[in-house]
Amino acid sequence: MSIPATFHPDPALASCILSYGIAEVAESTVAPFFSPPIGLSAFIIQHQSSTGTVVAFVQGHPMQVNQAIATGQLTSAITGYYTGKVKTLLIFFHPLGMHQLFGLDMHKLTNTSMNLLVLLGKEKGKYLLNRLEKTEDNLSLVYILNDFFKNQISVLNDTTGIRKVLDFIHLHQGNVSIKEIEEHCYVHRKSIERHFLYQVGLSPKIYTSIYRFKCLMNYLQQHPNTSWLQLSSITGYYDQSHMVRYFKEYLKVAPKELVTLDTELINYLLSRS
Known part of the structure; x- marks a missing residue:
């Protein structure tokens, strides 16, 4: 396509x-x-x-x-x-x-x-x-x-609180914990999760995982010669095996099999942010 x-x-x-x-x-x-x-x-x-x-x-x-x-x-x-x-x-x-x-x-x-x-x-x-x-x-x-x-355009429910949470997640490229969100945004975990599901459609934990992977793919597109070990460290994964898990979850392939996919379209979609 x-x-x-x-x-x-x-x-x-x-x-x-x-x-x-x-x-x-x-x-x-x-x-x-x-x-x-x-x-x-x-x-x-x-x-x-x-x-x-x-x-x-x-x-x-x-x-x-x-x-x-x-x-x-x-x-x-x-x-x-x-x-x-x-x-x-x-x-x-x-x-x-x-x-x-x-x-x-x-x-x-x-x-x-x-x-x-x-x-x-x-x-x-x-x-x-x-x-x-x-x-x-x-x-x-x-x-x-x-x-x-x-x-x-119309006035709906106040989204200021969740927008602040999203901004914090984006600023840190998805490398944040729920505890850090609570402390920075001054909001309780249950409140974050309830409003996130209603207004965004995902739990904050799943959204941060997806956003971190988007940042990884965008970094890889800009720095294609980065080794997998370097990439996992730079983008906030515990280690290379932790990063591989998300490749398999979101792209259905291991990093070495990335060439089998239409990466041009995938990169286009993941760059929407």
């Missing part, structure tokens, strides 16, 4: 939406894809011009694949393939973004998907999809998405 073209959201949406991606697969193409957990939720919309099909699995179970879906946080990889001509719009949300905009209990979307017409309501969902299908120009599609999400 080709690397999606990346577009930035309107500045007014920057606290909720990280980026847009538009990926295209040509006619008569069978393109496999593999996405590890990336610590984000997303909307995935197949443009009206698509004539092919998309098949996806998570934890061995087929994901709901409609013209437009919302996906929550993942704890394991998505695998699948595109067949034929497909144009896909990807909206990557800040870890709190989908909850902020739509008030969802994000834990209910973890490792699964929801038809966008159910999430948005038929009237609002069809309005968005009808506008998108009237153009194939990428900049016009981004304009329509920006316009839609800006009109969606």
Whole structure:
């Protein structure tokens, strides 16, 4: 699968939406894809011009694949393939973004998907999809998405506390314990876990593990000649075997087998942060 073209959201949406991606697969193409957990939720919309099909699995179970879906946080990889001509719009949300905009209990979307017409309501969902299908120009599609999400912005539950926790995790590249989060953010463990599940969709422990692995992969992309032993030390793992465990959990391969994967697409997805 080709690397999606990346577009930035309107500045007014920057606290909720990280980026847009538009990926295209040509006619008569069978393109496999593999996405590890990336610590984000997303909307995935197949443009009206698509004539092919998309098949996806998570934890061995087929994901709901409609013209437009919302996906929550993942704890394991998505695998699948595109067949034929497909144009896909990807909206990557800040870890709190989908909850902020739509008030969802994000834990209910973890490792699964929801038809966008159910999430948005038929009237609002069809309005968005009808506008998108009237153009194939990428900049016009981004304009329509920006316009839609800006009109969606509303005051929801206060997310200040969890945003502070996320900022602390990101600052330390995922190398923090729950105890350190408690002490720095002045909040009790049970409160953190309850609000994290509701607003982000994962426990803080799992989210920090995923984020640390994202930082590892981003470091490896920038420093490809780093040895595995050096990499494990630099990125905060106890030792090399500890790091290998997360390669196998999130990428389904050992580090030495990384070359068998489409690392270009994987690096693109893991760089969304």
